[in-house]
């Protein structure tokens with residue numbers, strides 16, 4: 048892919064999940080952090096770095112998704128999501144126009160920054176098919192049987208915990224989704240097709256709000272302000 052200002056970035060923010068593990072009575076993307084929804088934080092931090100934005104909302108709560116988008120002042124299209132994250136990403140990609148690069152971001156990662164997007168876009172412009180921020184794993188990892196009996200310790204030195212935004216050559220991501228497989232992230236779909244995936248540095252504050260304690264952590268990160276973004 049050729050570098051330059053002509054590169055058009057399409058952003059898909061997936062916000063259609065229910066947030067079962069968080070345990071609130073409304074969709075996770077609308078849960079508040081520092082007085083604003085998780086979706087509003089993600090939109091505010093990434094939208095200005097993209098040429099086109101699509102928000103994938105929870106099918107039964109499209110009006111609320113519309114309110115969040117309107118409040119953010121972003122000219123984003125809003126489409127209903129699917130039963131799985133992969134299905135929701137597919138709906139978002141379908142709603143995007145002609146772009147060179149597609150960034151897919153979880154609304155559940157409100158404390159993302161535009162530098163993460165820039166790092167991953169730079170890796171794709173530099174020749175990768177896909178890229179995403181990631182962190183080394185810090186806990187010792189055990190494989191278990193029956194959910195609790197340890198069968199072995201896994202070598203963690205080559206393992207990374209992958210975050211979003213995940214950035215792709217648009218043609219590669221569209222082709223990967225056209226194969227119709229399901230996966231926990233979109234990089235896996237590209238890997239399965241033999242694509243080159245390059246990771247860039249992530250940050251702890253890009254955490255995914257999954258369990259109630261994650262919301263407390265996110266509040267602490269938010270209160271700590273915005274330390275210098277690594278490029």
Ligand SMILES: Nc1ccn([C@@H]2O[C@H](COP(=O)(O)OP(=O)(O)OP(=O)(O)O)[C@@H](O)[C@H]2O)c(=O)n1
Nearest residue numbers: 061062063064065066067068130131135154155
């Ligand atoms: N059918 C789905 C499932 C998930 N997501 C989005 O994918 C991101 C990551 O998913 P996750 O954190 O697992 O969210 P939920 O599926 O909502 O969580 P849970 O499994 O606890 O219900 C979230 O921004 C979520 O809104 C989506 O758009 N459509």
Ligand SMILES: C[C@](O)(CO)[C@H](O)COP(=O)(O)O
Nearest residue numbers: 132153209210211231232255
């Ligand atoms: C896409 C993702 O955030 C990358 O770490 C993650 O795979 C989403 O997982 P979940 O199963 O939707 O929680």
